[in-house]
Amino acid sequence: MTRxxxxxxxxxxxxxxxxxxxxxxxxxxxxxFDVNKPIKFEGKLIKWDMVNPHSWFHLEIKGEKxxxxxxxxxxxxxxGVTSKTVPIGTTLIVEGYLAxxxxxxxxxxxxxxxxxxxxxxGGSAPGQPK
Amino acid sequence: MRRISAGALAIAVAMMWLTxxxxxxxxxxxxxxxxxxxxxxxxxxxxxTAKPGAKPYKAPRTPDGQxxxxxxxxxxxxxxxxxxxxxxxxxxxxxxxxxxxxxxxxRDEGQTTPGTTADVHYDFTQFGxxxxxxxxxxxxxxxxxxDPPDGRLPPQVPAAAARAQAAAAERKxxxxxxxxxxxxxxxxxxxxxxxxxxxxxxxGYNSTxxxxxxxxxxxxxxxxxxxxxxxxxxxxxxxxxxxxxxxxMSRGRWEGETLVVETTNFNGRNPVGGGRGGGGSTDAVKxxxxxxxxxxxxxxxKYTVEDPNTWTRPWTALNYLQKTNGPIFEFAxxxxxxxxxxxxxxxxxDEKRAAEAAAAKTGSR
Amino acid sequence: MITKRWFVGGAVLAGAxxxxxxxVPGQTGYKAPRTGDGKxxLxxxxxxxxxxxxxxxxxxxxPGPMWELGAQFAIQxxxxxxxxxxxxxxxxxxxxxxxxxxxxxxxxxEIKCYLPGVPRAMYMPYPFQIVQNPKYIMIVHxxxxxxxxxxxxxxxxxxxxxxxxxxNGKWEGESLxxxxxxxxxxxxxxxxxxxxSDELQTIERFSARSPDTLNYEVTxxxxxxxxxxxxxxLPLYRRVExxxxxxxxxxxxxxxxxxxxxxxxxxx
Numbered sequence: 001m002t003r004x005x006x007x008x009x010x011x012x013x014x015x016x017x018x019x020x021x022x023x024x025x026x027x028x029x030x031x032x033f034d035v036n037k038p039i040k041f042e043g044k045l046i047k048w049d050m051v052n053p054h055s056w057f058h059l060e061i062k063g064e065k066x067x068x069x070x071x072x073x074x075x076x077x078x079x080g081v082t083s084k085t086v087p088i089g090t091t092l093i094v095e096g097y098l099a100x101x102x103x104x105x106x107x108x109x110x111x112x113x114x115x116x117x118x119x120x121x122g123g124s125a126p127g128q129p130k
Numbered sequence: 131m132r133r134i135s136a137g138a139l140a141i142a143v144a145m146m147w148l149t150x151x152x153x154x155x156x157x158x159x160x161x162x163x164x165x166x167x168x169x170x171x172x173x174x175x176x177x178x179t180a181k182p183g184a185k186p187y188k189a190p191r192t193p194d195g196q197x198x199x200x201x202x203x204x205x206x207x208x209x210x211x212x213x214x215x216x217x218x219x220x221x222x223x224x225x226x227x228x229x230x231x232x233x234x235x236x237r238d239e240g241q242t243t244p245g246t247t248a249d250v251h252y253d254f255t256q257f258g259x260x261x262x263x264x265x266x267x268x269x270x271x272x273x274x275x276x277d278p279p280d281g282r283l284p285p286q287v288p289a290a291a292a293r294a295q296a297a298a299a300e301r302k303x304x305x306x307x308x309x310x311x312x313x314x315x316x317x318x319x320x321x322x323x324x325x326x327x328x329x330x331x332x333x334g335y336n337s338t339x340x341x342x343x344x345x346x347x348x349x350x351x352x353x354x355x356x357x358x359x360x361x362x363x364x365x366x367x368x369x370x371x372x373x374x375x376x377x378x379m380s381r382g383r384w385e386g387e388t389l390v391v392e393t394t395n396f397n398g399r400n401p402v403g404g405g406r407g408g409g410g411s412t413d414a415v416k417x418x419x420x421x422x423x424x425x426x427x428x429x430x431x432k433y434t435v436e437d438p439n440t441w442t443r444p445w446t447a448l449n450y451l452q453k454t455n456g457p458i459f460e461f462a463x464x465x466x467x468x469x470x471x472x473x474x475x476x477x478x479x480d481e482k483r484a485a486e487a488a489a490a491k492t493g494s495r
Numbered sequence: 496m497i498t499k500r501w502f503v504g505g506a507v508l509a510g511a512x513x514x515x516x517x518x519v520p521g522q523t524g525y526k527a528p529r530t531g532d533g534k535x536x537l538x539x540x541x542x543x544x545x546x547x548x549x550x551x552x553x554x555x556x557x558p559g560p561m562w563e564l565g566a567q568f569a570i571q572x573x574x575x576x577x578x579x580x581x582x583x584x585x586x587x588x589x590x591x592x593x594x595x596x597x598x599x600x601x602x603x604x605e606i607k608c609y610l611p612g613v614p615r616a617m618y619m620p621y622p623f624q625i626v627q628n629p630k631y632i633m634i635v636h637x638x639x640x641x642x643x644x645x646x647x648x649x650x651x652x653x654x655x656x657x658x659x660x661x662x663n664g665k666w667e668g669e670s671l672x673x674x675x676x677x678x679x680x681x682x683x684x685x686x687x688x689x690x691x692s693d694e695l696q697t698i699e700r701f702s703a704r705s706p707d708t709l710n711y712e713v714t715x716x717x718x719x720x721x722x723x724x725x726x727x728x729l730p731l732y733r734r735v736e737x738x739x740x741x742x743x744x745x746x747x748x749x750x751x752x753x754x755x756x757x758x759x760x761x762x763x
């Protein structure tokens with residue numbers, strides 16, 4: 001699967017959509033999480049806080065509690081997802097970036113289930129054909 | 131669900147729908163609006179599900195006799211506010227627009243490169259937040275702006291440039307964007323999103339609205355940060371000058387099938403038409419919106435922005451509200467705005483590390 | 496045999512029954528004008544007039560949190576809105592209330608401009624507007640622009656918990672009955688630290704008692720926090736001035752120093 005830089009393109013898309021606040025939010029993520037500290041964790045779900053503006057997955061990773069940032073749940077809720085959809089104890093593999101503030105916190109670039117499939121929607125797991 | 135097939139399916143459905151239907155502009159009611167003739171060879175802006183030659187659509191009525199605008203609506207669109215620099219016509223052909231959508235969807239779905247700033251984010255597609263998974267208000271226009279006819283914002287008055295310079299200088303005085311929360315954008319602070327307006331502007335995602343009409347009122351709820359604007363229809367006088375609000379104060383009336391909403395008394399802190407270094411509107415702006423239900427599943431949404439402090443003339447834009455499904459789950463933003471603390475703490479941590487590194491350097495000399 | 500005494504006795508009994516009915520909320524005998532779909536018309540801007548936002552239980556006037564503001568911002572006393580007088584906490588529930596009260600300057604979500612929850616939003620000293628439709632009844636609050644969506648048909652469960660809960664409504668004669676679950680446990684009932692768990696269920700009844708007043712009562716059901724269900728009730732008053740309208744109270748900015756001030760960059 002090819003991966004390509006989409007930074008400029010992403011901002012163009014966002015500008016096309018007239019959503020300047022989304023572009024700024026993108027930049028803000030890089031202020032909160034460290035691009036030089038990628039992580040790949042496996043843990044068990046304690047709780048998925050289905051909150052806005054971003055949801056939070058609370059995981060137990062190697063005996064420690066972590067919180068991993070995900071997206072707004074609102075579109076998923078329109079598609080029938082509820083707080084019961086991802087059972088407590090589900091194994092999640094998370095690829096992302098560590099928070100800069102030194103706490104057990106990260107942003108989840110990809111959330112992958114134990115069978116290699118992607119949580120919820122879209123995309124393809126790394127290493128799989130697009 | 132694989133992204134590519136979902137995106138391709140979305141495009142296929144869109145194209146079938148666009149080519150099967152008639153020009154919505156020729157269907158539109160709306161007092162005083164000239165119906166634009168399609169440009170030669172430019173194809174039809176097919177946004178209505180009504181049949182050619184049929185009578186103009188008449189919406190069902192609410193219990194108090196208003197045309198019914200009720201329901202959940204999306205204004206997500208691939209049509210930009212302003213016409214692109216290399217485009218000089220009003221409508222794309224269906225083939226051209228297909229390419230516009232495909233290009234946008236490829237960008238939406240494109241993977242970011244690990245180790246780049248763009249990669250430091252959750253994947254929108256995973257949460258259904260990318261546009262290809264959103265209900266889209268389809269049309270073939272090259273811009274939302276329909277007046278001026280070049281599809282672009284009018285020139286700004288000289289005062290606007292001076293104001294923008296002064297604002298930039300003031301921002302510099304206030305320090306870096308992450309020095310304190312007050313230096314961060316309104317949306318990041320969960321005060322208000324640009325999309326709430328008025329006018330209603332398509333948001334990058336969750337661009338959803340809930341319209342509910344009660345006796346003598348219309349409520350328009352913007353999804354993000356649960357912004358509920360209640361528009362009275364009782365011909366009340368203009369609001370008092372001393373009361374300025376982020377969303378201004380709206381007064382509505384029905385003109386036949388069209389809801390006309392005039393909004394004044396803005397505090398100017400959520401400007402319209404900003405960006406590109408320009409400051410956008412001031413507190414003197416007046417926004418006039420026109421909502422007309424043109425089919426079971428579409429509302430034509432037209433708005434005019436007048437601000438003599440900013441533009442040499444008023445400008446008008448057109449988008450559509452497309453019926454979608456609910457619910458709008460509570461968008462409690464400020465309550466769980468963990469990002470703000472995270473960003474500020476992260477910036478302070480970075481500064482501390484930089485200071486320690488600098489101190490170590492001097493210490494070792 | 497019907498004698499005069501029977502007749503008088505019957506009239507007295509009927510009168511007594513009528514008075515009894517009139518004193519029970521929702522059964523005053525007043526019938527509100529109808530909306531186009533034949534329901535009691537509750538559209539309008541309404542506001543409570545009590546000191547329950549300080550403390551829903553009976554309480555005397557007392558000094559406020561900041562002595563500098565003296566009599567301008569002190570605690571207004573009141574008879575309370577809890578039917579029966581006292582909230583029936585479990586021992587743990589009472590302990591938590593006392594901790595909340597002791598630390599209320601730091602803990603009260605109202606100070607942070609957080610969504611106030613239910614029923615607190617209904618008796619805070621800010622107006623709210625009811626927009627009534629056959630499918631949805633919206634309650635929009637001036638405080639923090641809080642919004643409640645009451646689903647009048649298609650009743651479902653909350654997809655996830657929220658601050659203002661997930662409300663299913665129906666009409667029972669003259670009363671709007673709203674059953675709400677799916678609350679987070681992050682809201683309080685007042686400034687005195689009265690609280691609830693995430694198992695809270697509220698059942699509210701809105702009934703017109705005159706052209707410009709409503710009777711409002713709410714049953715609190717939360718076995719994790721209380722030993723039994725209990726009720727609060729109060730009238731709601733229409734804002735009758737011409738051109739009444741909610742005014743923005745976008746309070747996020749007012750709370751930012753309290754929430755984020757300690758994370759500011761220190762200027763040397």
